[in-house]
């Protein structure tokens with residue numbers, strides 16, 4: 001990979017290659033993150049300030065509070081990243097920041113910080129799509145190369161993406177209603193687990209019987225998904241225990257079994273039909289124990305399987321820097337705007 005580009009400001013030519021250091025900032029939701037990555041794969045600094053404790057008492061992310069918290073945390077995260085990596089701002093080749101999808105007020109904080117750094121040090125600025133960043137978490141510490149099928153499962157998105165090359169990504173399937181992470185968080189709330197419910201539901205599920213309850217798997221055409229019917233079925237099941245002790249772990253395990261087997265079926269079919277052997281898992285829900293297990297079991301059938309280690313599954317800035325290295329062909333104009341939905 002060797003890209004020669006011009007900076008925005010002094011029109012100095014800049015080369016992006018294996019030795020390049022990209023600093024990235026991520027602030028699309030409730031994590032303020034800053035990272036420095038060398039050559040797209042080697043993480044020199046990875047700083048994440050989570051706001052989970054702050055939003056816990058409200059049972060979800062409050063956008064205005066999140067934006068204010070990003071403002072408090074972003075400079076500290078940047079300083080800490082330089083310290084961790086042992087490099088100076090002048091050593092950075094380009095600055096990258098998430099432009100969307102995400103919470104607009106939150107994105108603005110991180111993006112303006114990124115643009116300011118690029119301006120102050122006369123370096124290129126690169127705007128990054130958060131979903132491409134999640135996929136790029138799989139380039140960290142690996143030698144993964146396209147083509148591959150990516151299953152992206154996060155709080156806001158559920159997609160199957162055909163990554164044909166570094167420059168050609170085609171979304172071939174997505175949810176027609178709730179995202180997987182959203183379904184996890186909603187079901188967790190139904191059974192009384194505090195925010196963020198996904199990881200807690202996953203933990204409880206590991207103590208239950210996945211075949212205790214038969215929950216409905218939505219029949220959706222192509223590589224698309226639907227999870228709202230499943231959520232309603234869990235609601236009905238929970239209500240049926242009105243007053244009686246609820247087998248919470250069994251309900252969690254049955255829900256997790258239904259979700260993970262649906263995801264596995266479609267991602268496997270997509271990989272086969274596109275003639276690929278590489279399957280990549282991405283997004284916050286890629287941290288889920290059962291989804292990981294089912295996808296990794298594909299190795300026994302001759303597939304090559306990739307999933308980021310836990311700290312690169314949920315929102316972080318290393319994946320943003322990696323996306324800047326692999327997926328971006330051009331530097332961006334400083335006027336690039338944030339956007340909320342894909």
Ligand code: KG4
Pocket residue numbers: 029153154155156157180181182184185196197198199202283284285287288289313314315
């Ligand atoms: O990618 P992410 O950090 O933020 C978005 O871009 O949306 O994903 C957050 C989502 C939340 O819905 C959270 O509950 C879910 O990922 N999540 C999990 C697990 N860890 C995080 N869901 C199920 N099992 C997990 N272990």
Ligand code: ZN
Pocket residue numbers: 130134154155283284314315
């Ligand atoms: Zn995310």
